[in-house]
Amino acid sequence: MSKESSPLSRRRSVLLWIAAGTTVLSATGLVLSSMIKSPAQLAAETQAPARTRLTAVVQSRVLRETVVLRGTVAQARTLDATPTSVxxxxxxxxxxxxAKAGDWVKEGQVVGEVSGRPVILLRGDFPAYRDIRPGSAGKDVTQLQKALRSLGYSVDDESTMGWSTKAALRKLYTSLGFAVPDTGETDNEAVAAARARAKEANRLRDQAPPAGKPAAATVADQADSDLEQLEARTGTMMPLGEVIFVPAFPARVAQLGQAVGREVQAPFLRLSVGQVIASGDLTGADPRGIKTGQPAQLAIGSETFPGKVTSIGATQKKDGDAGDAGPPSFTVVVTPDKPLNTKFISAEARLTVVVKSSQKPVLVVPVAAVSAGADSQTYVTVAGPGDGEKVVVVTVDDSGDGYLAIRGPGLKAGDEVLVGAP
Structure with missing residues (x-):
């Protein structure tokens, strides 16, 4: 059986090899046919691609030139105060x-104690400069009276520090838990003696016989007058070292005092006060056209707020340990048109200042859309239907933020112009 099957097996092997060879030759033919290209195919594949037209739309809008800088949100003023007497x-x-750095403080609040006495915050535009004693008159007295009214105390329209002002001060100190300051023990003893004399003089007047009443009444009236005058210039007072007048609230503590038990050093208290603004530094010797009064915009996170430049001043930076002058720069302050929430304090802000504006809408195109010819004329190429193009000679009036304000015959908003055309 094995001998009869041997020739048949050999024939089958030969047929299999022939089939395999045919398959290889067919595949090779396909590969070769894909690699062989006609001259027409080669020309088509090596031909330069069709030109792609990059265009921009002619816009009608106000053209602005802006300067952008980074800034920080803060309050407009810093107030330093240090008690000079107690x-x-x-x-x-x-x-x-x-209180501690970062705390918000209010009028009427005690922020610290010096030598056992309170340091009280009151509303006022200028700092205390003397002890305000009974009978005193002046702007500081008027300021104290307004501050006490602001806290809800009743104070008459007094031209001096009189009875109602002293009464309000006594209520304030009592509410804060501190002894009421006065003009001193000597004055207190003098008032007590004068009060006793007036009391006795009035008793004698009441008991005097009819013939002696006029004289007794004169003595009693004089004793009453002396007491009234003495009380008017003694008693409750506002010591210089116990009040800090703050121009605006709320105020935020930037720095407060030293360690308890240490002698007071300046500044004892540093407050951030006033309107919330943003400021940033513009490096360079040129403010790049920024001036006070120019419109600006604050961007804080995803929120934007319109405002204006309220100040710009040259600053001089120091270069680390070397102490050499750094590059010149300008500090730009932008104040929002509406009061900004204090929650934004210390946040980073993007300041965009409009340094130039066309005031009214003009036709504008990107700078790359305007070309200059050999004849010094400037022109744009207007894209037409299909591949149509029209060259329009234009006059460039102004520039800003990568755009040019142009004028040209027949040019209108909505036209498409080539960008980067030679």
């Missing part, structure tokens, strides 16, 4: 701290 104290020692 009622009935020989040394200025920090004995209490009642």
């Amino acid at each position: 009622f009935e104290a020989q040394r200025l020692v920090v004995t209490g701290i009642r």
